[in-house]
Amino acid sequence: MKEIKASEEIEAYLRSHQIQSLFNEEILPYLTLFEFEKGEQVCSQGEAVEYLYILVKGKVKIFTTSEEGKTLILSFKTPLEVIGDIEYVQEIDTINTVEAVSPVVMIGVRQSVLRRFLKNHSPFLQFLLKIITRKFYIKSQFMRHNILYPVETRLASYLVSVAYDENKALVNGKVSTSNLTDIANLIGTSYRHLNRVIKEFCLNGLVERDSGAIVIKDLEGLKTLAKENLYK
Numbered sequence: 001m002k003e004i005k006a007s008e009e010i011e012a013y014l015r016s017h018q019i020q021s022l023f024n025e026e027i028l029p030y031l032t033l034f035e036f037e038k039g040e041q042v043c044s045q046g047e048a049v050e051y052l053y054i055l056v057k058g059k060v061k062i063f064t065t066s067e068e069g070k071t072l073i074l075s076f077k078t079p080l081e082v083i084g085d086i087e088y089v090q091e092i093d094t095i096n097t098v099e100a101v102s103p104v105v106m107i108g109v110r111q112s113v114l115r116r117f118l119k120n121h122s123p124f125l126q127f128l129l130k131i132i133t134r135k136f137y138i139k140s141q142f143m144r145h146n147i148l149y150p151v152e153t154r155l156a157s158y159l160v161s162v163a164y165d166e167n168k169a170l171v172n173g174k175v176s177t178s179n180l181t182d183i184a185n186l187i188g189t190s191y192r193h194l195n196r197v198i199k200e201f202c203l204n205g206l207v208e209r210d211s212g213a214i215v216i217k218d219l220e221g222l223k224t225l226a227k228e229n230l231y232k
Contacts, residue, residue, distance in 0.1 A: 001035065001036050002034070002035040002036075003032055003034055004033040004034070007028070007029075007031075010028075010031050010032075010033055010107055013033075013107060014107075016056075017056060017079065017080050019054070019080070019127070021123045023118070023121075023124065024121055030109055030110065030113045030117075031108070031109050032107070033105065033106075033107060033108075035103070036100040036106070037103060038101060038102055038103060039099065039100065040099070040100050040104075041100075042083060042099065042104070042106070043083065043084065043094045043097065044094060044097050045064060045065055045094055045095065045096055045097045047093060049088070049093060049094055049111060050110060051084060051110055052083070052085065052088050052110075053082070053084055053107070053108045054080065054081070054083075054106060054107045055077060055078070055079050055081040055082070055104065055106050056079050056080065058078075058079075058102045058105060059077065059078050059104070060076070060077050060081075060083070061075070061076050061077075061099050061101050062074045062075050062077065062096050062097070062098050063096060063097055063099070064097070065097065072182055072186060073179075073182055074096060082131045083098050084111070085128055085132055086132060086135075088111050088114065088128075089128065089132070101162070147188075151187065151189045151197050152197055152200070152201075152225060153225060153226060154187035154188070155187060155194065155198070156201075156223075156225035157226035157227070158183060158186065159214075159222050160222050160223055163219060174210075174215050174216070175213060175216075176212060176213055176214075177212050177214060178212065180194060180195070204221070205217055205221070206218045206222055206225070
């Protein structure tokens with residue numbers, strides 16, 4: 001992680017995402033730019049929350065870990081997204097782990113500073129309300145999709161989610177087969193059925209297995225099969 005005090009870059013991101021009104025003049029000097037490399041953790045499940053982050057560039061995955069050490073990927077996020085919003089409102093420790101799956105840029109501000117300067121700032125509060133309610137809407141849609149769509153569509157959507165960043169650029173053309181149990185849990189199927197579908201995808205030229213990984217061969221074919229991004 002790299003921490004940058006760059007007011008001009010921060011202002012440029014605020015303008016490009018049209019979120020200048022979220023912050024008043026008093027808090028602007030406290031905003032910090034954070035850069036995370038692919039594979040770096042932004043925050044970790046169970047740790048005390050220090051910052052609220054606004055994702056302005058790149059892509060992250062959000063996952064939870066059980067007491068037995070098993071992980072479950074919950075979603076992938078691209079700009080504009082907020083990390084730590086529910087924790088800020090509820091004043092609780094970090095709910096899930098967030099990890100960069102591409103180079104990531106975030107605007108960060110300490111939660112103590114937010115409470116000092118933006119506690120009653122209507123534009124910021126309205127923004128948080130919109131973000132949090134959208135997350136609940138997406139969760140509802142996710143549960144519906146896992147019931148209504150076949151496994152083929154769900155797996156294709158997952159692979160597309162892994163493969164693309166917010167600019168629709170390829171960031172990861174491989175998925176480790178060591179994660180198949182987690183993938184099966186995420187898309188709501190059995191490990192055995194998931195393997196059958198992967199075999200079908202291989203026969204159809206969409207993916208291939210290679211050295212402990214599923215290699216994406218036909219992204220356009222997967223996008224057509226996916227219909228929409230179920231795991232954004």
